[in-house]
Amino acid sequence: xxxxxxxxxxxxxxxxxxxxxxxxxxxxxxxxxxxxxxxxxxxxxxxxxxxxxxxxxxxxxxxxxxxxxxxxxxxxxxxxxxxxxxxxxxxxxxxxxxxxxxxxxxxxxxxxxxxxxxxxxxxxxxxxxxxxxxxxxxxxxxxxxxxxxxxxxxxxxxxxxxxxxxxxxxxxxxxxxxxxxxxxxxxxxxxxxxxxxxxxxxxxxxxxxxxxxxxxxxxxxxxxxxxxxxxxxxxxxxxxxxxxxxxxxxxxxxxxxxxxxxxxxxxxxxxxxxxxxxxx
Amino acid sequence: xxxxxxxxxxxxxxxxxxxxxxxxxxxxxxxxxxxxxxxxxxxxxxxxxxxxxxxxxxxxxxxxxxxxxxxxxxxxxxxxxxxxxxxxxxxxxxxxxxxxxxxxxxxxxxxxxxxxxxxxxxxxxxxxxxxxxxxxxxxxxxxxxxxxxxxxxxxxxxxxxxxxxxxxxxxxxxxxxxxxxxxxxxxxxxxxxxxxxxxxxxxxxxxxxxxxxxxxxxxxxxxxxxxxxxxxxxxxxxxxxxxxxxxxxxxxxxxxxxxxxxxxxxxxxxxxxxxxxxxxxxxxxxxxxxxxxxxxxxxxxxxxxxxxxxxxxxxxxxxxxxxxxxxxxxxxxxxxxxxxxxxxxxxxxxxxxxxxxxxxxxxxxxxxxxxxxxxxxxxxxxxxxxxxxxxxxxxxxxxxxxxxxxxxxxxxxxxxxxxxxx
Amino acid sequence: xxxxxxxxxxxxxxxxxxxxxxxxxxxxxxxxxxxxxxxxxxxxxxxxxxxxxxxxxxxxxxxxxxxxxxxxxxxxxxxxxxxxxxxxxxxxxxxxxxxxxxxxxxxxxxxxxxxxxxxxxxxxxxxxxxxxxxxxxxxxxxxxxxxxxxxxxxxxxxxxxxxxxxxxxxxxxxxxxxxxxxxxxxxxxxxxxxxxxxxxxxxxxxxxxxxxxxxxxxxxxxxxxxxxxxxxxxxxxxxxxxxxxxxxxxxxxxxxxxxxxxxxxxxxxxxxxxxxxxxxxxxxxxxxxxxxxxxx
Numbered sequence: 001x002x003x004x005x006x007x008x009x010x011x012x013x014x015x016x017x018x019x020x021x022x023x024x025x026x027x028x029x030x031x032x033x034x035x036x037x038x039x040x041x042x043x044x045x046x047x048x049x050x051x052x053x054x055x056x057x058x059x060x061x062x063x064x065x066x067x068x069x070x071x072x073x074x075x076x077x078x079x080x081x082x083x084x085x086x087x088x089x090x091x092x093x094x095x096x097x098x099x100x101x102x103x104x105x106x107x108x109x110x111x112x113x114x115x116x117x118x119x120x121x122x123x124x125x126x127x128x129x130x131x132x133x134x135x136x137x138x139x140x141x142x143x144x145x146x147x148x149x150x151x152x153x154x155x156x157x158x159x160x161x162x163x164x165x166x167x168x169x170x171x172x173x174x175x176x177x178x179x180x181x182x183x184x185x186x187x188x189x190x191x192x193x194x195x196x197x198x199x200x201x202x203x204x205x206x207x208x209x210x211x212x213x214x215x216x217x218x219x220x221x222x223x224x225x226x227x228x229x230x231x232x233x234x235x236x237x238x239x240x241x242x243x244x245x246x247x248x249x250x251x252x253x254x255x256x257x258x259x260x261x262x263x264x265x266x267x268x269x270x271x272x273x274x275x276x277x278x279x280x
Numbered sequence: 281x282x283x284x285x286x287x288x289x290x291x292x293x294x295x296x297x298x299x300x301x302x303x304x305x306x307x308x309x310x311x312x313x314x315x316x317x318x319x320x321x322x323x324x325x326x327x328x329x330x331x332x333x334x335x336x337x338x339x340x341x342x343x344x345x346x347x348x349x350x351x352x353x354x355x356x357x358x359x360x361x362x363x364x365x366x367x368x369x370x371x372x373x374x375x376x377x378x379x380x381x382x383x384x385x386x387x388x389x390x391x392x393x394x395x396x397x398x399x400x401x402x403x404x405x406x407x408x409x410x411x412x413x414x415x416x417x418x419x420x421x422x423x424x425x426x427x428x429x430x431x432x433x434x435x436x437x438x439x440x441x442x443x444x445x446x447x448x449x450x451x452x453x454x455x456x457x458x459x460x461x462x463x464x465x466x467x468x469x470x471x472x473x474x475x476x477x478x479x480x481x482x483x484x485x486x487x488x489x490x491x492x493x494x495x496x497x498x499x500x501x502x503x504x505x506x507x508x509x510x511x512x513x514x515x516x517x518x519x520x521x522x523x524x525x526x527x528x529x530x531x532x533x534x535x536x537x538x539x540x541x542x543x544x545x546x547x548x549x550x551x552x553x554x555x556x557x558x559x560x561x562x563x564x565x566x567x568x569x570x571x572x573x574x575x576x577x578x579x580x581x582x583x584x585x586x587x588x589x590x591x592x593x594x595x596x597x598x599x600x601x602x603x604x605x606x607x608x609x610x611x612x613x614x615x616x617x618x619x620x621x622x623x624x625x626x627x628x629x630x631x632x633x634x635x636x637x638x639x640x641x642x643x644x645x646x647x648x649x650x651x652x653x654x655x656x657x658x659x660x661x662x663x664x665x666x667x668x669x670x671x672x673x674x675x676x677x678x679x680x681x682x683x684x685x686x687x688x689x690x691x692x693x694x695x696x697x698x699x700x701x702x
Numbered sequence: 703x704x705x706x707x708x709x710x711x712x713x714x715x716x717x718x719x720x721x722x723x724x725x726x727x728x729x730x731x732x733x734x735x736x737x738x739x740x741x742x743x744x745x746x747x748x749x750x751x752x753x754x755x756x757x758x759x760x761x762x763x764x765x766x767x768x769x770x771x772x773x774x775x776x777x778x779x780x781x782x783x784x785x786x787x788x789x790x791x792x793x794x795x796x797x798x799x800x801x802x803x804x805x806x807x808x809x810x811x812x813x814x815x816x817x818x819x820x821x822x823x824x825x826x827x828x829x830x831x832x833x834x835x836x837x838x839x840x841x842x843x844x845x846x847x848x849x850x851x852x853x854x855x856x857x858x859x860x861x862x863x864x865x866x867x868x869x870x871x872x873x874x875x876x877x878x879x880x881x882x883x884x885x886x887x888x889x890x891x892x893x894x895x896x897x898x899x900x901x902x903x904x905x906x907x908x909x910x911x912x913x914x915x916x917x918x919x920x921x922x923x924x925x926x927x928x929x930x931x932x933x934x935x936x937x938x939x940x941x942x943x944x945x946x947x948x949x950x951x952x953x954x955x956x957x958x959x960x961x962x963x964x965x966x967x968x969x970x971x972x973x974x975x976x977x978x979x980x981x982x983x984x985x986x987x988x989x990x991x992x993x994x995x996x997x998x
Contacts, residue, residue, distance in 0.1 A: 011801050018796065018804070022811040025870070028823070029814055031830045031838055090717040097714035106711070114923065116726050118982040120931050120955055123975045124729035126736070126968065129373050131728060138380055150725020153718050155924050159879075162920040166886055196882035197917075204875065211819040217365055218373065221380055229819045234365045236825075244536075244829070251822045258817035263810045372966070376747050394966065398746040471849070473835055483944055528834045528852070530945045537835060660743055667964055670946050678855055678948030700759075700965035701743060 029255075036060070036249035059249035069253065071224060072231040077257075079141055079148065079216075079227050080209045084202050087149040091156035091201075096186055098157065099164035100172075110158070117154040125218065132219055139221045147215060152205045159204070163197030164190065199265055210258060228254045327356040328601040332588065334386040335367035337551060340622045341386065344435065347617045348608040357601045361386065368394070375400035375591060383594035383602055389423040389432050389585040393660035396426045402592045403429040408603035412610040420627040423585040423655040432587040433606050434627035436618050438549050439649040440489060440581040441642070442566040443556065448544035453566045457573050461522065467544065468525045478534040479547040481523030482677050484669035485656075486547060489568050489579035490515040492654050498669055503661040505694040507672060507687045516676055516683050518573075523677035550623050550642050565645045569652040583653040585627065619643055625650075664697035730979070737972035742965075749969070756973035763961050763974050771957035772981070778861070778953060779930045782868055786929075787922060789869070790876030795906070797877075798884050809881070816874035824938045827867045828854075832939070852947070854940050860949035864935050871935075872925065879921045883914035926989060930982070931955060954978060 030050045039054035063069050097103075098110055128147055129138075137143030167190060175185050191198060209227070216230030223234060232254060236247045334341050341361035348359045362382065364370045368391045374381045375398060385395075395401050404410050410430050413421050417437075424432030442453060450467070454460040460477065467476035480486040484498060491498065496512030499505050506512050527533055527543070535552060537543040539559040546552065547568070556563050568579035588609055590602055608614070612633070615626025619637040625646040631637055638644070656662065672690035675681035737756050741749035793812070797805050815823065831837050832853040840850050853863045891909050900908070933955045940949040941956065952960065955978075962974040 007801065011799070014796055014799055014802060015804065018802075018808045021793070022808060025812055026814060027838065028826050028830055028870075029818065032826055035830075086721075090721050093714040094718035097711040101711045103708065103711040109715070113722065114927075115983050115986050116722065116730065117924070118927050118931070118986055119726065119730050119979050120933070120975075120982075121729075122933060122955075123733060123972075124726075126373070127729035127732035128725070130732065131724060133377060133379075138377075146721070147725050150721045153721050154726070157718060158920040158924060162917050163882075163886070166917060196885055200875075200878055200882050203878070207816060211821075213819070213821060218370065221362075221374075223363065229821075232819070233821065234363065244532075248826075251818060251826070254819055254822070255814070255817040259810065259814060262813045262817065263806070266806050266809060372746075394743055397743040399748075400746070471844075480944070482946060532829065533833060533835055542835075664965055666943060667960070670943060674946040674948050678852075696961075697965050700962070700967050700970055702967070 032248040032251055035245050036252050038245050059243075059245045060253070062243075062246050063250045063253060067235065067250075068224060068231070069228075069250070072226055072228045073257070075141070075225055076210060076227040076229070079144060080206050082141065082145040083148040083152070083209045084205050086145055087152050087156050087205050088198075088202065090149065091153050091160060092186065092191070092198075095157045095160035095164055096190060099161045100169075110161075113154045113157065121151055122214070125214075128215070129219070138219060139225070141220075141225065144215060144219055147219070148205075148209050148212065152208055155204065156201050159201045160194065160197050163194045167193050195268060199268060203261070203265070206261070207258065210254075327358065328598060329358045329360055330384060330594075330598060330601050330605050331382040332359060332361045332384045332386050333364045333367050333371070333382040334361055335364055336386065336586070337554075337622070338363060339554070340618065340624060343617050343621045344386075344609065344614055347611075347614045348605060351608040351611065351613070352604055355601075355604055357604055359605055371395065371400065372398065376593065378593040378596070381591050381593045383598050384588050384590050384605070386435075386586065386588045388656070389434070389587065389658050390656040390662055392424065392432055392589065392658045393426055394663050395589065396431055397660045400592055401431050402590045402595055403431055404433060404590065404606065405430065406595065407590055407599060408606050412607050415612070415630045416610070416627050417629055417650075419583070419650060419655060420585045420587075423583075423658060424587055426658065432585070432589050433609055434585045434587040435609055435614065436587075436624035436626050437583055437585045437646070437650070438551070438625065439583045439646050439653045440486065440547055440549055440568060441645050441649060442545060442568055442571065443538070443548055443552065444545035444564050444566065445538070445541060445543075446562045446564050448541065449564075453564075453571070455570065455572060457518075457522075457571055457579070460571060464522065464525045470525070470527070473537075473542055475525065475527055475537060475543040477522070477545045477547065478526045478537050478543040479522065479529065480531055480534060481519060481526045481529040482670055482673040483529070483531075484666055484673065485582055487516070487519050487669075487673055488654075489547070489581040490519045490573070492580035492582070493573045493577050493652075494518070494575065495577075499657050499659070499662055499665050499694075501657070501659065503659055503698060505665060505668070505691055505698070507669065507691040507694060508684075513683050513687045516673060516687065519673070520676050520683070523673075529677070550625075550646065553623055553642065565641050567645045567648045569649050578652045580652040580654060581649065582656045583650060584656060586624075587627070661698045661701065664701065665694055668694040668697065733972045733975050736968055737976050739969050741969045741972075742967040752969070756969045757977070759970055760962070760973035760977055763958065764977065767952070767961075768954065768957055771952040771954050774861075774951065775930060775953040775955075778865070778932070779926060782865060782872070782929045783922070783926055785865075785869060786872055786876045786925065787918075790873055790880050793873075793877050794880035794884055795910070797881055809877075812877060813874045815870050820871065820934060821938065823871055824867065824935060827870075828939055828945075832863055854947035854949055857949050857951050860940050860947065860951050864939055864951070867939065868929070868932065868935050872929070875921075876925065879918055880914065883917040884910070886917060887913040923989065927982075927986070930985065933959070954981065 034050045034052045036059050037052035037055050037057070039056045039058065098106060132138045132143045132147075135143070137146070171189060171193070172185055175189055180188065211229050212227070213229040213233035216227045217234055220226055220230065223231065226234065232247070232250050235250070236243075332341075338361075341363075345359050345361050349357075352359075367385065367387060371381075371385060375395070381400075392401075413430070413433070416434055420434035420437050421430070424430055424434050444453065454463055464476040468474070488498070491512055494511045494515035496509050496515045497506040498512070523529060527537060534543065534546055535548070535555065538546040538548075538552075539555055539561065541561065568581055571579050573579065588606070590606070594602055610628065612626070612628045612630035615628040615631030616634045616637055618624040619626055619631060619634075619640055623640055623642045625643045626632065626637065632647075668690040671693065672686045675686040675689070676683050737760075738751055738753060739745075739749040740752045740756075796802070797809055802808075818826070829836060831839050834840055834850050834852050837853070839853060843849070843851060851859070854860045887910060891913075892905055895905050895909055930953075932953065936951060936953055937956050937959070938945075940947045940951060941960070958971075958974050958978055962971045965971075
């Protein structure tokens, strides 16, 4: 009985802490949200309030219909999808190999990858321009996907390898006896078991691509082919005083798809290890 | 064996994905003329598109494009302006890339030196007869020259002006900076967030009226930085007491303060007008030349000459079309349209014959300011000066640094940056 | 069969290595190549080999200013990482407390900063939070009857402001990684430990931490590098041209940017980049070593 009461008190405390934490976290976003619904002129000033002044949907209308927002959204989805597919296709086998087999050069390779990844990518701009120009992929989404996938590849390998390491080998050996090929085994057993790590990695790739604007605005020449982040950057890079409210509306719209995805994927975040039938 | 097959399949998929993406743009032609499917424009009946990169106001560019395209409709030449964020840096990558470079660019004259040093621009005389500039204001023509050659076709020019909110400003605009300062002291309440005059008081461009007015300079024609010149230091120290009454001083803060009626006046340029009008403010304009410094000379802002340059790579196939575009851009009609629709001061003197142009208050004020204004230096080294000057002004205005010491630090940084260029 | 075992792992790595070769290795090699030339504004396309002289000049960039930037960077990295991992761990633990029904809602809300594109976050904070005239923090202070504070002016306060923003932007990843790792801890371990009378702290110390450490270690190492390399936050908050706030805070990357990249001398700045890369490699070796000692 006392234990139950103690538990209730603990949960109440925990809930309070989380509500406060969420509120603090959301302050900048609530601020942007309230501005995005505010009429012209109320944009930057106003008192300390999270309620919009002269509420209006005008800003959302402006960004959705006066700017190629939907086109940018489509481009963002295309770029993210392509990058996730390419980087996972490359990184999963490598992470699996690095986790499962002790081959000559393995630890050297892993450490080298980490060091290589330390090179600040801003400095690579010029060289990447050369690569794209040589391969005639400037101004294409394909070229950008290769760059994004390549920059996320090391992270993906490391992140997934760590998780693969925790999956007991015995499970694989059992399925090998059943005659499954390596690929079948990776697809049917390893990937489902490593689901949380795979999802976190994919989300990280998604976010990187979703947020990247420098390469997008440099390597794509036609603003019609920009991603959301690139398009918004071009829209507001210097002068946002004039339509700060439109800009905040655009930011909210650009963040919404990711939020929906976060919410959706959470139920898949439960590991195959605890949910599946590993513990026999 | 199965495993190998599986892996090969995975790799093939991977490659297919790459190939599929790469095909999203048809690029069968060799890179040198990939953007130019039409044959060289010796037969004038083929439609030609001339691409111009810019990083400015899209409304202004549209005004230019509309007028030029109307004039060149019979030649089947179309000008397309494309906005590129951070255009000068983009041109560093694309400037010599025949496949992707634009044919022309449109920007202020201060980046001209860098582009010419990089050897990506063609002098206008290589394209057309520079006689098209005969009617242009000499100041704007000279600003477009490097080493005696004309690289920039001036289209319009701008200077900083004194914009004030008629509903808030009390009395006349002061005739001296000292009176202005007194007005600011009595009409500024930083705690309440209301200001008399705001300015980007740590930005080199916006402090230029003081620096030039005191007789100081940022960099001379021999690429020698002048930050430790006693007059520059004096100007920076003088600017400090104004800065203390001008809020944070970043572009968006000061612009918003003025647009929301929290600041009675702002030192800014014609680019602010559309925002001010959208905010519904009844504003007046005064020339900075009319406000005298303690030494008796008027405030002397930099002037910026906006215009178009031609990229070398465009000459091979579009020379004739570019020549016609330049001629059309130089016409007085472009200037008239810009003046009427966007309030820009035309570079072509003939545009001023139009009564609509003469009637524009902003334009007459800018024209008047041009008497004391100094064109921004256009040597490549100017690009290395903005940072150090801003550091110096920031140190003095925001960190209370000693002006002489801040100037010495900034001068050393600027000299180092210029030495690093070679 | 024996031979196959040698090349099979490498075959698995080929696609990834190919991609990395193109996107990461080539640019580094190319930067190394440019660092040996005189590529600058005056030799934009017609540059030629000039040997190591760029390196001789680049060494002068690694002066006392660089050392203090290096110090700032180390403090920045360590503080951020300690707080990130510590806070991330306890938040994730809290989220996994049995009986917390709103877990999914809390978690989604805490992920929100992650969904906002990075430069938009920075702009939102610069204008919406820190600005002296319009920022929420200053409005809040004036509500309390206090004076305006310029959160980006002095070095110390700007450091804290940048760190607050960095934590805001980076914590979601840490939380979800640790949360994912917590899912993998075998719950039967807890059950038996609880039966043995172990309390919450004991279970955390002896079961949770050891179990999740190998999983989050790679993520922590990667984040450490990202934090070390962080450029956007400090640059865009305090020293973007036209928006300098008065703070003279520098990390090694912003210092190099300020001193070597403004002059458009690609040969020289490439040499600085290569030397900087060496510094980062040294740093990574240090990190590696400390990690291994941790595990021992």
